[in-house]
Amino acid sequence: MKTHDVVILGAGPAGLSAAAELKRLGHRDIVILDRESQGGGIPRHCGHTGYGLLQFGRLMTGPDFAKRLVDQVSDLDLRLGHTVLKLEPNGRIQTTGPNGPETFQAQKILLAMGARETPRSARLVSGTRPWGVMNTGALQQFAYLHGKAPFQHPIVIGTELVSFSTLLTLGHVGVKAVAMLEAHARITARRPADWVARIAFGVPVLTGCSEFTIRGQGKVEGVTFRRHGRERVLEGDGIIFTGQFRPETGLLTQSHLELDPGTRGPVIDQLYRCTDASYFAAGNLLRGIETAGQCYREGKSAAHAIHAALDDTLPASAAPIRIEATGALSYVYPQRLTGRGPYDPLLFKARVGEAVKGTLRVLADGREIWSRPINALPERRIAWRVPAVDLSNTHHLTIDLTPRS
Amino acid sequence: MTDTNHAQVVIIGGGVVGCALFRRFSMSGLRPVLLEAGGDILSGASKGNSALLHTGFDAPHGSLELSCMQQGYREYLAIREKLNLPLVKSGAIVVAWNDEQIQKLDEIVAKAHANNVGEVTRVDREQLRKMEPLLSPKALAGVHVPGEHIIDPWSAPLAYVRQGLAHGGIVLRNCRVTGGHFNGVWHLETSQGEITADLVINAAGNQGDIIEAINRPAPFKITPRKGQFVVFDKPAARLVKAIILPVPTERTKGVVICRTAFGNLLVGPTAEDQEDRIHAAVDEAALRQLVARGVEMLPGLANVDVSAVYAGLRPATEFKDYQITAQPDRRWITVAGIRSTGLTGALGIAQHVAGLYAASFGRLNEMEPIWTPVPNLCEENTRPYQSPLGADIVCHCEWVTRGEIVAALAGDFPAGDVGGLKRRTRAMMGRCQGFYCSAHVMALAEGKIAS
Numbered sequence: 001m002k003t004h005d006v007v008i009l010g011a012g013p014a015g016l017s018a019a020a021e022l023k024r025l026g027h028r029d030i031v032i033l034d035r036e037s038q039g040g041g042i043p044r045h046c047g048h049t050g051y052g053l054l055q056f057g058r059l060m061t062g063p064d065f066a067k068r069l070v071d072q073v074s075d076l077d078l079r080l081g082h083t084v085l086k087l088e089p090n091g092r093i094q095t096t097g098p099n100g101p102e103t104f105q106a107q108k109i110l111l112a113m114g115a116r117e118t119p120r121s122a123r124l125v126s127g128t129r130p131w132g133v134m135n136t137g138a139l140q141q142f143a144y145l146h147g148k149a150p151f152q153h154p155i156v157i158g159t160e161l162v163s164f165s166t167l168l169t170l171g172h173v174g175v176k177a178v179a180m181l182e183a184h185a186r187i188t189a190r191r192p193a194d195w196v197a198r199i200a201f202g203v204p205v206l207t208g209c210s211e212f213t214i215r216g217q218g219k220v221e222g223v224t225f226r227r228h229g230r231e232r233v234l235e236g237d238g239i240i241f242t243g244q245f246r247p248e249t250g251l252l253t254q255s256h257l258e259l260d261p262g263t264r265g266p267v268i269d270q271l272y273r274c275t276d277a278s279y280f281a282a283g284n285l286l287r288g289i290e291t292a293g294q295c296y297r298e299g300k301s302a303a304h305a306i307h308a309a310l311d312d313t314l315p316a317s318a319a320p321i322r323i324e325a326t327g328a329l330s331y332v333y334p335q336r337l338t339g340r341g342p343y344d345p346l347l348f349k350a351r352v353g354e355a356v357k358g359t360l361r362v363l364a365d366g367r368e369i370w371s372r373p374i375n376a377l378p379e380r381r382i383a384w385r386v387p388a389v390d391l392s393n394t395h396h397l398t399i400d401l402t403p404r405s
Numbered sequence: 406m407t408d409t410n411h412a413q414v415v416i417i418g419g420g421v422v423g424c425a426l427f428r429r430f431s432m433s434g435l436r437p438v439l440l441e442a443g444g445d446i447l448s449g450a451s452k453g454n455s456a457l458l459h460t461g462f463d464a465p466h467g468s469l470e471l472s473c474m475q476q477g478y479r480e481y482l483a484i485r486e487k488l489n490l491p492l493v494k495s496g497a498i499v500v501a502w503n504d505e506q507i508q509k510l511d512e513i514v515a516k517a518h519a520n521n522v523g524e525v526t527r528v529d530r531e532q533l534r535k536m537e538p539l540l541s542p543k544a545l546a547g548v549h550v551p552g553e554h555i556i557d558p559w560s561a562p563l564a565y566v567r568q569g570l571a572h573g574g575i576v577l578r579n580c581r582v583t584g585g586h587f588n589g590v591w592h593l594e595t596s597q598g599e600i601t602a603d604l605v606i607n608a609a610g611n612q613g614d615i616i617e618a619i620n621r622p623a624p625f626k627i628t629p630r631k632g633q634f635v636v637f638d639k640p641a642a643r644l645v646k647a648i649i650l651p652v653p654t655e656r657t658k659g660v661v662i663c664r665t666a667f668g669n670l671l672v673g674p675t676a677e678d679q680e681d682r683i684h685a686a687v688d689e690a691a692l693r694q695l696v697a698r699g700v701e702m703l704p705g706l707a708n709v710d711v712s713a714v715y716a717g718l719r720p721a722t723e724f725k726d727y728q729i730t731a732q733p734d735r736r737w738i739t740v741a742g743i744r745s746t747g748l749t750g751a752l753g754i755a756q757h758v759a760g761l762y763a764a765s766f767g768r769l770n771e772m773e774p775i776w777t778p779v780p781n782l783c784e785e786n787t788r789p790y791q792s793p794l795g796a797d798i799v800c801h802c803e804w805v806t807r808g809e810i811v812a813a814l815a816g817d818f819p820a821g822d823v824g825g826l827k828r829r830t831r832a833m834m835g836r837c838q839g840f841y842c843s844a845h846v847m848a849l850a851e852g853k854i855a856s
């Protein structure tokens with residue numbers, strides 16, 4: 001069997017930007033695998049604008065952005081309709097597709113399988129299980145890939161940024177949501193998104209809703225919930241659970257790679273390298289949702305690490321320094337540092353579950369080496385650089401966010 | 406249907422019991438007509454159960470339920486290969502978690518032996534640890550029942566119906582029986598007009614007493630007993646081999662942990678009486694309790710995502726045993742109260758009812774069986790996505806191919822609604838619940854099923 005230099009799993013923004021960058025760095029023996037019949041990932045079915053400004057210098061729709069990404073690597077080996085079934089140690093994977101079962105062997109593999117929203121089931125939402133309950137990703141495919149409206153009077157649950165993409169998507173097929181319901185006291189997306197919902201889309205936004213119960217037999221009939229201590233009933237023929245993105249780790253949970261319960265993605269080091277040094281990871285697979293631009297940049301950075309790895313100039317990944325998130329942080333990544341340093345300034349990314357004001361600190365074996373006051377919101381990524389420090393005798397880094405009392 | 410809308414035998418209800426009856430009577434050449442209110446078969450209790458093929462080791466001794474279960478069990482094993490139905494030979498362990506439960510284990514073994522279920526033995530803590538190393542150390546002892554197995558709860562009844570169709574039976578879906586009268590012949594009012602029959606079999610599950618009232622004041626009342634489940638994603642199926650059963654209490658067999666034929670893992674069911682005969686709703690508090698109980702028994706579950714949740718309604722009556730009787734003068738057979746063992750019992754129930762028929766209404770012939778194998782959905786056997794000829798996967802979580810979906814929508818007995826399509830293929834039933842594939846699946850189904 002042939003050993004490829006690089007096999008990339010997932011032709012979304014992260015995988016395709018990595019492919020383009022590897023090509024720019026002189027690599028040609030690259031195979032990109034994607035299970036869909038078109039490359040581009042999520043933007044393929046995200047028919048509204050919101051993409052490409054930083055990468056291609058103009059605001060474009062998802063499908064245009066997806067096409068640009070694919071066109072950039074048109075001379076590389078992009079194999080569509082190929083589903084990766086299994087990840088094995090040392091850069092070997094099992095797939096199936098038009099040619100039947102295949103095994104690919106690569107020096108380095110980039111995992112870029114993206115993220116998806118949490119469905120009603122994993123949210124443990126009460127009620128019956130009628131047809132018409134879905135996530136935004138599915139709705140977008142109905143609307144933008146098939147020109148179909150699966151319902152006429154849906155109720156939108158959640159107020160993340162993607163929830164407003166839901167309203168745009170509904171508008172595309174001439175549907176207006178009955179209401180947007182949010183569990184928290186304030187909306188998740190940055191204000192004034194609720195003004196946009198109300199004014200541009202004419203959709204009421206209700207915050208502080210709890211105890212959702214889905215109603216309907218066969219088809220959705222509505223939802224009941226509590227608000228201000230009272231039970232309310234909203235009628236509707238569809239329910240869209242938006243956001244709460246989680247990495248698409250169906251393959252990883254059954255593999256040898258270590259996962260981080262915080263991000264739900266693979267554990268990586270500062271070089272995007274997984275716990276098996278032949279695997280790298282980038283994009284939303286790392287932690288759920290960020291913008292396509294962020295995923296694009298990560299793909300590029302991972303490409304540089306892979307380039308160095310193929311040149312054998314990356315530090316060994318043995319005896320890593322573990323990094324742990326504590327306090328109000330839901331997670332931090334990378335989850336480990338490899339090599340003995342000296343490091344470039346270290347880039348950390350983290351998120352909080354609830355809005356917090358407090359002090360963000362980095363501790364090396366318990367000793368503070370960096371701190372900064374911070375005002376963190378759940379919808380906003382926290383990213384910061386820690387100047388290069390000598391960590392040669394360090395075993396453990398703790399990243400802590402203690403709320404100000 | 407025949408031109409005259411007349412049938413020798415009408416079966417009301419296309420649950421697993423109705424499907425097995427349909428197969429039995431079709432194979433006797435009676436050309437029965439199965440009437441199902443839902444858009445597809447399995448619209449009631451039979452769409453949401455634990456999918457266990459029981460030995461009857463803990464069933465009431467001497468009951469009709471026990472004999473039907475054991476007959477059903479034997480017949481399933483005898484015909485399953487010809488119908489391409491799976492059998493996951495997991496075995497079960499009844500696990501005691503405290504001293505009080507340990508006290509009951511000998512009784513369980515004795516009952517199993519009295520019920521003629523062999524190879525049932527006590528296992529101590531050490532043996533338990535060896536058999537199921539990932540079970541919580543709080544598991545103290547158990548009873549091993551090697552004959553308990555896992556099957557595919559949807560493909561089995563589908564295979565029964567297909568075999569019945571091959572033998573000349575007729576199935577009418579979206580056909581709800583609303584009333585009727587008897588004047589030597591039954592005149593049933595249905596949503597598709599009047600249907601007359603020489604004999605009616607009531608297999609209406611949770612509507613059993615309401616349908617019975619067409620014939621006579623129902624001598625039983627159905628009070629649906631809801632069971633909620635949590636389905637954990639594929640990695641969970643590697644945590645345990647056997648079905649983990651609790652020591653039974655008076656009300657229910659309690660919370661079970663078991664793999665599914667599809668490679669996932671179930672924790673459930675609850676047991677909650679309700680008046681509503683139609684809506685099987687889940688509720689967050691109960692689901693959270695199931696997750697917590699699952700993690701307590703099998704700690705590795707803490708790291709596995711929930712992929713699906715569901716609930717089923719057991720057609721329970723005030724009696725423990727099945728309510729199966731023939732009323733020869735009324736030309737009516739009642740098959741009701743098939744509460745919590747109907748998947749196992751169905752084929753045995755059909756044999757028993759055939760016996761009642763023969764005793765009261767006339768001889769039944771045995772035709773040479775025509776075998777109608779169904780597509781395999783079981784992860785233990787080869788699935789279409791593994792074909793050396795190539796696969797076009799549409800549902801990426803359960804690895805369902807385009808070919809499987811197209812096939813389920815075609816032929817002489819296509820899926821009748823979205824639920825039916827899901828049960829026949831597993832499309833949209835995995836961890837993403839249709840995020841990636843529902844638009845694609847529904848495009849394939851367009852014009853073929855009502856959505």
Ligand SMILES: Cc1cc2nc3c(=O)[nH]c(=O)nc-3n(C[C@H](O)[C@H](O)[C@H](O)COP(=O)(O)OP(=O)(O)OC[C@H]3O[C@@H](n4cnc5c(N)ncnc54)[C@H](O)[C@@H]3O)c2cc1C
Pocket residue numbers: 009010011012013014015033034035036039040041042043046049050051082083084085112113114115136137140162165166248251282283284285289290291292293295
């Ligand atoms: C509804 C919605 C609206 C959005 N709107 C915007 C916006 O306006 N602007 C913006 O910047 N961002 C937006 N985003 C976010 C943006 O689309 C994502 O951040 C970006 O697509 C992530 O890129 P990725 O490469 O990490 O993953 P993805 O785009 O998800 O790509 C992953 C690819 O991997 C493939 N794959 C997965 N598993 C396998 C497997 N086992 N075998 C083979 N292939 C596999 C998939 O088919 C897919 O093509 C939106 C996202 C959503 C869901």
Ligand SMILES: Cc1cc2nc3c(=O)[nH]c(=O)nc-3n(C[C@H](O)[C@H](O)[C@H](O)COP(=O)(O)OP(=O)(O)OC[C@H]3O[C@@H](n4cnc5c(N)ncnc54)[C@H](O)[C@@H]3O)c2cc1C
Pocket residue numbers: 417418419420421422423440441442443446447448449450451452453454455456457458459580581582583608609610611612616630631632633674716717718719720743744745746747748749750
């Ligand atoms: C939580 C749970 C777990 C279980 N676990 C197991 C298990 O592990 N093993 C096992 O062997 N058994 C199990 N069972 C039991 C098994 O599922 C039931 O015994 C079985 O499904 C009963 O089947 P049925 O055909 O009698 O009823 P149903 O499946 O309810 O069938 C009745 C049918 O009649 C139709 N109908 C109703 N009214 C009308 C009308 N007026 N006109 C036309 N059609 C009508 C309904 O739509 C329905 O499809 C479980 C049950 C539950 C609920």
